[in-house]
Structure formats: structure tokens, C-alpha cells
Amino acid sequence: xxxxxxxxxxxxxxxxxxxxxxxxxxxxxxxxxxxxxxxxxxxxxxxxxxxxxxxxxxxxxxxxxxxxxxxxxxxxxxxxxxxxxxxxxxxxxxxxxxxxxxxxxxxxxxxxxxxxxxxxxxxxxxxxxxxxxxxxxxxxxxxxxxxxxxxxxxxxxxxxxxxxxxxxxxxxxxxxxxxxxxxxxxxxxxxxxxxxxxxxxxxxxxxxxxxxxxxxxxxxxxxxxxxxxxxxxxxxxxxxxxxxxxxxxxxxxxxxxxxxxxxxxxxxxxxxxxxxxxxxxxxxxxxxxxxxxxxxxxxxxxxxxxxxxxxxxxxxxxxxxxxxxxxxxxxxxxxxxxxxxxxxxxxxxxxxxxxxxxxxxxxxxxxxxxxxxxxxxxxxxxxxxxxxxxxxxxxxxxxxxxxxxxxxxxxxxxxxxxxxxxxxxxxx
Numbered sequence: 420x421x422x423x424x425x426x427x428x429x430x431x432x433x434x435x436x437x438x439x440x441x442x443x444x445x446x447x448x449x450x451x452x453x454x455x456x457x458x459x460x461x462x463x464x465x466x467x468x469x470x471x472x473x474x475x476x477x478x479x480x481x482x483x484x485x486x487x488x489x490x491x492x493x494x495x496x497x498x499x500x501x502x503x504x505x506x507x508x509x510x511x512x513x514x515x516x517x518x519x520x521x522x523x524x525x526x527x528x529x530x531x532x533x534x535x536x537x538x539x540x541x542x543x544x545x546x547x548x549x550x551x552x553x554x555x556x557x558x559x560x561x562x563x564x565x566x567x568x569x570x571x572x573x574x575x576x577x578x579x580x581x582x583x584x585x586x587x588x589x590x591x592x593x594x595x596x597x598x599x600x601x602x603x604x605x606x607x608x609x610x611x612x613x614x615x616x617x618x619x620x621x622x623x624x625x626x627x628x629x630x631x632x633x634x635x636x637x638x639x640x641x642x643x644x645x646x647x648x649x650x651x652x653x654x655x656x657x658x659x660x661x662x663x664x665x666x667x668x669x670x671x672x673x674x675x676x677x678x679x680x681x682x683x684x685x686x687x688x689x690x691x692x693x694x695x696x697x698x699x700x701x702x703x704x705x706x707x708x709x710x711x712x713x714x715x716x717x718x719x720x721x722x723x724x725x726x727x728x729x730x731x732x733x734x735x736x737x738x739x740x741x742x743x744x745x746x747x748x749x750x751x752x753x754x755x756x757x758x759x760x761x762x763x764x765x766x767x768x769x770x771x772x773x774x775x776x777x778x779x780x781x782x783x784x785x786x787x788x789x790x791x792x793x794x795x796x797x798x799x800x801x802x803x804x805x806x807x808x809x810x811x812x813x814x815x816x817x818x819x820x821x822x823x824x825x826x827x828x829x830x831x832x833x834x835x836x837x838x839x840x841x842x843x844x845x846x847x
Contacts, residue, residue, distance in 0.1 A: 442652060442838065446645050447565050448846050453638040454561050461557070464550045471546035475539040481532055484524035489703075492516050512712045519703025519718075526723070529693035530686075538683035545676035551842075552669035558846070559839045561637055562650075563832065568634060569646030570828045571627040574821065578620040581817045585613045588796065588809050612810050616817075648827045652834045660764045660841055665757075667842030674756050678749040685742040691735045694727040764840050770833035774826050781823035788812070788819040 443451065455461055492515065499511040525532075589609045596606055635641050655663070665671060700721040708716045728735075795812040838845065 442650060442843070443562065443845050444645075444647050446643065446647075447562060450565060450634075450638045450640055451558050451561055451846050453640060454557055455554070457639040458557060458637055460553060464546075464553050468543070468546045468550055471539075471543040475536070475543050478532075478535050478539040481535070484522050486520065486522045488518075488520055490518040509712060510709070512706050514713070515705075515707060516715060517703065517705030519701045519705070521699070521701045523697060523699045525695060525697045527694075527696040529690060531690050531693070534683060534687045534690060538680060538687065541676060541680045541683055545673060545680065548669050548672040548676055552673060555669055555839060555842060555844075557637075558844075559835050561634075562835050562845060564630060564633055564637065565643065565646070566648060566650075566828060566831045566835075568627065568630045568643050569648045570824060571623055571630060572643070572646055573648060573824055575620060575623050575627065577817060577820045577824065578616060578623060580820075581813060582613065582616050582620065584792070584796075584813055584816075585609065585616060588813070589613060591796075608810065612813070648824070648831060650831050650834045650838075652838060655768070655837070655841075657761070657765055657768060660768065660837065661761055663841040663843065664760050664764065668760065668840060669842055671753070671756055671760065671842075674749070674753045678746070678753060681742065681746045681749045685739065685746055688735065688738050688742055691738075692728050694725060696723070696725055698723050760840055764837065767833050767837040767840065771830060771837065774830035774833055777826040778823060778830065781819065781826055785816075785819040785823060788816040792816040 495511060495513055495515060498507075498509055498513060500507045500509040502508075589606070592605050592609055596603065631642060634643070698721070700719070702719040704715045704717050706713055706715045708714075708718075792812040792815070795809050798808070
């Protein structure tokens, strides 16, 4: 795989250029915004982000001490006493009462809390990237659906135009049949072509209804009024596109997050063998103090503790080894993703260039087919053209129009794929 080295300045510059570029038209922008509130998966991902924020806050709260208020009562029998002359000397009360305010605080954890907070921040960052990936994927899918609908609508317009031309031609042949310049087979031939094109229109209308149903499911919108089969994406070289992908692609960002989280897990595991140093204090009141054992007395205590792990059967070393393997796997995964992204970007750029060249060629074909169609109609009116010639020129004209429409649709799809790979936002 060709290595890609970029500077921070270049990445930031391209990132700003990508986010500042207005890509979609107003109608599509409105649909994309509606999808964010209508599509249920979006809310689920938002809740995931909120959960990660709550986990980070929970982890940060571990820097504060733990304080508890404890109270107890115990009735003790038999009495703890010894004979002393004619009386008995009692060492502990029968009714034991106590109340205390206790506090514990970790003085030194040798980086454990800091490492866990850093991991929680990385997990929150990853949650944001997952949300961005869903938004990116949802916007691309809605845009693809939008262009499918526009394609179907414009294909129906072409069918209406062709059917109109065929109807005009049939009217001419019907007149020629009455004048004896045509035969019944000529009328049946043109009518068969009309019926065939009408059935094709029905297929397009049926498909359009299904697409509009999907649009309603994804966005809540029921129709597209001002459909445009175009996406004004600037031209990119492979290096420019890869730089943007490295900077903005949510999938690559998530892979980097996983790598950083794996590094954080490894660092936390290595801290298991470090000691703990903490303090504990308590203040309260209880009975049982000699000589007035039944009278509650004020008391307090404070101390410092030290804990050092010595042996756990080698589990820590094995855990570190496993996590190092996972870290290496995450690094390999990023390399694979970069390699696949470069391949997919190259394929999208090829498709874009191919579609743009075909659209230019299609314009000449449409002009030629339209002229041939007009000439055949003129010849038909003069009685020098056959229905087969009329049918052929109409079919060529229809094919040329549909070819250009198909190339425009393919260009939009290729541009959408490139936008998705580069991580460019379709709307601000």
C-alpha cells in the first residue's frame, strides 16, 4: 500500500475546505435534516453518547473522598464482668450504641485514576465518532434515495415525451390509413410500440411509489417537488481525497479510537502491580469506655494505609500480553482500513471521470437522435417513411435521453460514495 504522509497544516486546511463547501440543494438539505429527527436509530446513538458522558463524569467523581454516616446498636449477653470483692466489675455495657462520621481518601494511586479518566474520555470521543458515522451513512442513504426518486421522475417525463411523439405519429398514420396511403399493419405496429412504452411508464411509476414510501419512512416527507440530479462536488486528486479521509472519515476515526482505548487498557493493566496509599478517619460517639461504660463519649481516629500487590499467579502479566496482542491487531486494522479506503476512493474517482465523459458524449447523441426523429416525422407526413423507421428513430431518441439520465444518476452515486469516504458533511 502506498504510504501517505501529510502535515497537520494540510489536513486542517482541507478539513476546513470540506466542511465549508455547500454540497446539497435546499430540498435535499431539508430532507436530510428531517431524517435526523425521524429516523429512530439516531435517537439510540444520541443516548449512547449521553451514556458515555455519564460514565466519564462517574469516573471523574472518584477523585473525591468517600464519606459515610454509620450508627449501630447491639445488646450483649452474657455480661462481660468479673467479681471484685462483694461486687462485680463490668468491662462492657449490655446496650452498645455508637454513631460516627467516617471518611476514606486515596492519597496516591500511581496514575490509576488519571488513566481511567483518559480512557473514559476516549470512549466518549468514540461515541461521538459513532454518531458522526451514523449521520454520514444516513445522509448518504437518504441522498441516494433522493436521486433514485429524481431519476424515476425524469425517466417518467421522458416516457411522456416519447408517448406524445408516438401519439402524433399514430395520428399521421391513422390519417394515411383513411387516405389509403397506409395499411392496418402500420397502425398496429405503432400502437404496439405505444402500448409497450405505456407499460414501461407503469413500471417506472410503480417503482417511484415504492421509493416515495421509503422516503416517507426515512424522513417523513411524501414527495419531491424540485428534484435535481446533480451534486456540485469539486474535483479531487487521490492524494487530496485521502488526506480528507484521514482527517474526516468517521470509520477511520473510530478505528483510531479503538487503538487509543486499547493503549489505555494496556496502561491501566500495567498499573495493577502498583501500590495504594490512602487515609481513613472517623469521628463520633459511643459507649463502652471505662469507668462509665454506659455513658456515650466523643471519640475519633485517623490513620494511613499502604497496600502493595505481591503475587497473583501471573494473571497480570498474561493480561498485559493479551492486550498487547489486541493493540497490534488494532494497528493492523487501521492499516487495512486505510488500504481499503484508498482503493475505494480510487474506484469512485474513476467512476466520476467515466460518468462525466459519458455525459458529454450523450449530449451529441441526443442532438443527433432528435434531428433524426424530426426528419423521420417529416418524411412520415410526406408519405416517404415507414412505421418501422419512425419506431426506430423514436427508440434511438428515447435511448439517448435515458442514457444521459442514467449517466447523471451514476455520477451522483459516485460523488456520494466519494463524499462518504472522505467524510465530508453534506450539510452544516
